[in-house]
């Protein structure tokens with residue numbers, strides 16, 4: 236196990252690369268994010284944003300390099316401990332939302348809390364659902380929601396386990412200008428309320444003005460690299 240560089244960083248990464256069949260898909264020399272420090276991960280489609288998120292959250296193991304989350308080296312942990320660290324520390328909003336289709340919005344949050352916290356808090360769930368503007372849709376199932384509503388439900392689900400880190404993959408790409416700005420407001424306000432750190436991947440340059448700190452991935456890396 237490699238020791239994490241000292242400091243209060245929530246995320247640290249060094250010399251990351253990811254290859255599939257010899258093809259270099261993602262490369263990043265160094266990245267850190269302190270607690271409460273938000274980062275916009277920018278790059279065109281195919282530049283490796285989703286891959287980088289998968290590496291930083293331990294969903295994939297890098298070909299080279301290390302990732303530390305909250306001082307623990309992800310890839311040095313056994314799979315079970317890595318999953319537990321991710322569940323405890325990170326709220327994920329996937330590009331494909333992954334809400335449980337048989338459950339209502341409220342039930343999706345309740346299940347997430349049960350899995351991570353071992354119990355669920357109805358009042359806290361109701362408050363979160365209100366904060367994302369879905370009180371009137373709390374008992375609807377995912378397929379009954381608009382794309383924007385489903386995205387807000389997925390954000391509420393990510394937040395309901397009180398994660399130190401909230402990671403969202405393309406949360407605004409399907410939204411018009413007004414809704415995209417509302418989504419950015421929601422993420423920033425929610426993070427401020429809970430003290431969470433945001434990492435948001437997007438090819439949506441409209442988000443650039445909302446985040447002080449951006450990390451830009453280069454367009455598609457080529458095979459010979």
Ligand SMILES: Nc1ncnc2c1ncn2[C@@H]1O[C@H](COP(=O)(O)OP(=O)(O)O)[C@@H](O)[C@H]1O
Pocket residue numbers: 255260278279280281282283284285286287455
């Ligand atoms: N498991 C995989 N096998 C093969 N190619 C992959 C795999 N995952 C991603 N890629 C390729 O890696 C590149 C980066 O993909 P991705 O991380 O999804 O980019 P982005 O999220 O920025 O659009 C793309 O060319 C994609 O086709």
Ligand SMILES: [Mg+2]
Pocket residue numbers: 284285286330404405
């Ligand atoms: Mg992607």
